[in-house]
Amino acid sequence: MDRFAPTTSDYGLLALPLKQVASAYAALWANEPVVTHKLDLQGNQEELFRQLEPLSMALDRTLLIANGDNWTSYFANGLLGSDVFLPVSRMAAACGCTGLRVVRSAAATIFEAYESPERGGNRINSRRSIYAARDGSWRFGSSGEPYAFEDVSRYDAKRIRDRFTPEHLDDLLAGLGAPSGPLPEDRPLTAVLFVRDSRAPHLARFSYAEVQAGIPWKRG
Numbered sequence: 001m002d003r004f005a006p007t008t009s010d011y012g013l014l015a016l017p018l019k020q021v022a023s024a025y026a027a028l029w030a031n032e033p034v035v036t037h038k039l040d041l042q043g044n045q046e047e048l049f050r051q052l053e054p055l056s057m058a059l060d061r062t063l064l065i066a067n068g069d070n071w072t073s074y075f076a077n078g079l080l081g082s083d084v085f086l087p088v089s090r091m092a093a094a095c096g097c098t099g100l101r102v103v104r105s106a107a108a109t110i111f112e113a114y115e116s117p118e119r120g121g122n123r124i125n126s127r128r129s130i131y132a133a134r135d136g137s138w139r140f141g142s143s144g145e146p147y148a149f150e151d152v153s154r155y156d157a158k159r160i161r162d163r164f165t166p167e168h169l170d171d172l173l174a175g176l177g178a179p180s181g182p183l184p185e186d187r188p189l190t191a192v193l194f195v196r197d198s199r200a201p202h203l204a205r206f207s208y209a210e211v212q213a214g215i216p217w218k219r220g
Contacts, residue, residue, distance in 0.1 A: 004049045004208060005105070008182045010081025012074030012088040013100040015178070018066040021074070022192040024091040025062065035197040042188045051193050052077040054205030059083055062194040067179045075182075079206070079216050089114035089125040099125075100178060102169070108133035109164050111172050113144070120145070130155075130172075132164040140164060149175040 002008050014021050022038070029036050041048060052061050052075065061077040076082040084101040092099030093116035103110035113128040115121035128144035138160040146152050150172065157163045173180055183189065206216055 004045070005212065006079070006081040007049060007052060007055075007075050007077070007208075009105045010084070010101070010103045010110075011182050012082055012084035013067065013102060013178055014072050014074060014088060014091060014095075015070060015098040015176075016072060016095055017070060018064055018072045018190060018192060020095065021064050021072040021091065024095050025064065025087065025192075025194060027094070028087060028090060029196070037195045037197075039193045039195070041191040041193055043191075044188060045183060048189055048191050048193075049075075049208075053207055055079050055208065055211050056198075056203050056205045058198045058200045058203045058205075060196045060198040060200075062087075062196075063191055064194075065183060065189050065191045067182070067184045071179050073179070073182050079211055085112070085114075092116070093121065093125045098127075098176060098178075100173075100176070102173070102182070103131075104166055104169065107135075109166055109169055111164075111169050113176070130164050130168075132161055134161070147172070147175060 048063060048065065052063055055077045057079055059076050059078050063075040065073045067073045074082060074084060074088055088099040088101065092114040096116060096119065099114035101110065101112035108131065110131040110133065114125045115127040116125055117123060121127045126144060130142040132138060132140045140160045140163040142155065154168055155163045170180055204216065
C-alpha cells in the first residue's frame with residue numbers, strides 16, 4: 001500500500017500552474033464564513049503529506065503541488081481520499097481549464113474529467129467519467145462523450161475488472177497531456193497548503209497509519 005494512501009490513490013489534477021490554482025482555490029472560499037490560512041511550502045513527499053495530518057471527514061486541509069510547469073495536483077485530508085469533485089470541477093469551470101479526478105487502488109480505477117459547459121461539460125461541469133470498481137463484485141460504467149483518442153473497444157473485455165485498468169487510465173492521461181502520477185520527479189516539491197478553521201471540531205481525526213489500519217471504521 002502507498003504510505004500516503006488514501007490521499008495519493010484518489011487525487012485531482014488541474015491544467016494550470018500552481019500559482020493560478022492557489023488563487024482559484026482561495027476564491028472558492030472568499031465569501032464563506034470560514035477563516036482559511038495559506039502557507040507556501042517546499043520539501044519532499046514525507047514533509048509535505050505530513051502537513052495534511054490529521055485526516056478527517058471534516059476535509060479541512062488542502063495541499064496543492066506543482067506537477068510540471070502547467071499542471072497542479074490537488075490533495076485533501078479526507079479519510080477516503082481527496083474528495084475531488086466539487087472543488088476541482090468548480091475551479092476547472094471558473095478558470096476555463098481541464099480538471100481531473102484520478103483513482104488507482106486495488107479496489108478501483110477511476111477517471112473523471114471536468115470542463116465548463118462552454119468547453120464540453122454538462123451542467124455540473126462533468127465531461128467524461130469511466131470506472132471499474134469493486135463493491136462486493138466488480139462494476140464498470142462510463143458517461144460523457146468519449147475522447148477522439150480513446151479506445152472504447154477495451155470496454156467490451158469479458159472480465160469486468162479488465163474493462164478499465166491502470167494502463168487504460170495511463171493512456172487517457174497521456175492523451176490529455178496530463179501527468180501520469182500524483183507527483184513530479186523533480187525535487188524538492190513546491191506546494192501551497194490551505195488550512196481552514198473547522199466548523200466540525202467534533203469529528204474524529206486520525207494519522208495515516210490509523211486510517212490504513214482501518215481504525216476509523218472499527219467499533220470501540
